[in-house]
Amino acid sequence: ACKSEKGKIAIIGSGLIGQSWAAIFVGAGYNVTVYDIDDKQIEKALANMTKSLKSYETQGCLRGNLSAEEQSKLITGSHDIKACMENAIYVQECVPESIEMKKSVFGELDKYCTKDMVIASSSSCINSSQFTENLNHKTNMLIAHPVNPPYFLPLVEIIPAPWTATEITNRTRQLMEEIGQAPITLKKEVPGFALNRIQYAVINECWSLYKNGVLSAEDIDKVMYEGLGRRYAFIGPLETMHLNADGIKDYCKKYAEGMQKVSSTFTPPPIEYDAATADNIQEELTNIVPADQTQTRKEWRDERLAQLDKLKRNK
Numbered sequence: 001a002c003k004s005e006k007g008k009i010a011i012i013g014s015g016l017i018g019q020s021w022a023a024i025f026v027g028a029g030y031n032v033t034v035y036d037i038d039d040k041q042i043e044k045a046l047a048n049m050t051k052s053l054k055s056y057e058t059q060g061c062l063r064g065n066l067s068a069e070e071q072s073k074l075i076t077g078s079h080d081i082k083a084c085m086e087n088a089i090y091v092q093e094c095v096p097e098s099i100e101m102k103k104s105v106f107g108e109l110d111k112y113c114t115k116d117m118v119i120a121s122s123s124s125c126i127n128s129s130q131f132t133e134n135l136n137h138k139t140n141m142l143i144a145h146p147v148n149p150p151y152f153l154p155l156v157e158i159i160p161a162p163w164t165a166t167e168i169t170n171r172t173r174q175l176m177e178e179i180g181q182a183p184i185t186l187k188k189e190v191p192g193f194a195l196n197r198i199q200y201a202v203i204n205e206c207w208s209l210y211k212n213g214v215l216s217a218e219d220i221d222k223v224m225y226e227g228l229g230r231r232y233a234f235i236g237p238l239e240t241m242h243l244n245a246d247g248i249k250d251y252c253k254k255y256a257e258g259m260q261k262v263s264s265t266f267t268p269p270p271i272e273y274d275a276a277t278a279d280n281i282q283e284e285l286t287n288i289v290p291a292d293q294t295q296t297r298k299e300w301r302d303e304r305l306a307q308l309d310k311l312k313r314n315k
């Protein structure tokens with residue numbers, strides 16, 4: 001392993017998300033130590049990360065100035081959580097999504113946390129106040145939620161608990177920016193954070209349009225990837241309103257009444273994701289992506305996202 005001057009990052013849990021974080025941090029030149037409760041998994045993860053970095057290099061989308069080989073040398077595995085955290089400036093927890101699991105792992109992390117350490121959880125829907133309240137270093141802990149695949153979708157949702165120190169939240173945000181991610185900071189905890197709340201609003205309407213027999217599954221998805229999605233890859237919904245009229249106030253003057261009329265016909269949430277509709281959508285989607293082709297399709301998606309990321313980073 002090589003020693004970087006930039007400092008050390010500890011990754012707890014070396015599955016899909018732990019490996020993604022490691023690749024991002026070494027791209028920015030940090031040393032990364034990866035811990036997992038499953039010893040065999042650590043070896044698998046190390047081999048897999050080396051392979052991924054190499055393949056990013058081949059595809060021309062490797063981050064940073066170091067070669068894939070040099071970046072791989074910045075990663076080490078650790079079978080001991082205490083050693084993994086020793087001298088780390090930042091700890092990113094990536095264990096499975098369950099409150100009991102987060103509680104027990106954060107209890108461990110709390111033991112070895114130092115005054116200046118940041119401990120962030122990758123949790124996609126559990127707010128950290130649900131598992132850090134009784135810990136000694138609770139002011140050092142928060143959520144930093146990535147989006148899959150994090151190497152190509154840079155958004156990170158930072159959500160402090162009510163007791164997280166502002167300095168820790170700010171430092172996390174700065175670090176995310178420095179490593180090439182795109183952080184947002186929620187000013188308070190809400191269920192689902194921001195991305196999933198917005199995503200669920202979209203899914204709810206897709207489900208209703210399908211169930212009401214308005215569109216096929218294929219055409220619903222097309223609305224997004226040939227229409228809204230393309231627009232939103234560059235500007236968000238609020239700026240879209242702003243640009244589609246003479247400012248957002250003018251947009252509201254012109255269109256709010258129509259929007260409200262349409263919105264009054266929405267099926268109010270919570271939408272029931274009923275089995276019959278799920279069966280029908282499944283059948284349609286299976287015709288588009290046969291069961292034996294989902295892996296190829298995922299790889300194709302990640303490759304397209306890598307291209308989009310390249311385009312966006314060139315700005």
Ligand code: NAI
Pocket residue numbers: 012013014015016017018035036037038041093094095096097098105122123124125145146147148
């Ligand atoms: P995963 O199942 O791929 O990996 C979890 C890893 O944690 C496994 O290698 C497992 O051996 C290890 N582990 C289990 N207990 C442990 C312990 N006590 N100490 C250390 N390691 C332990 O899960 P994945 O998908 O990487 O998810 C991790 C976290 O990231 C979850 O909180 C999830 O909600 C969040 N997340 C997942 C996303 C996804 O698309 N998969 C996206 C964004 C966040």
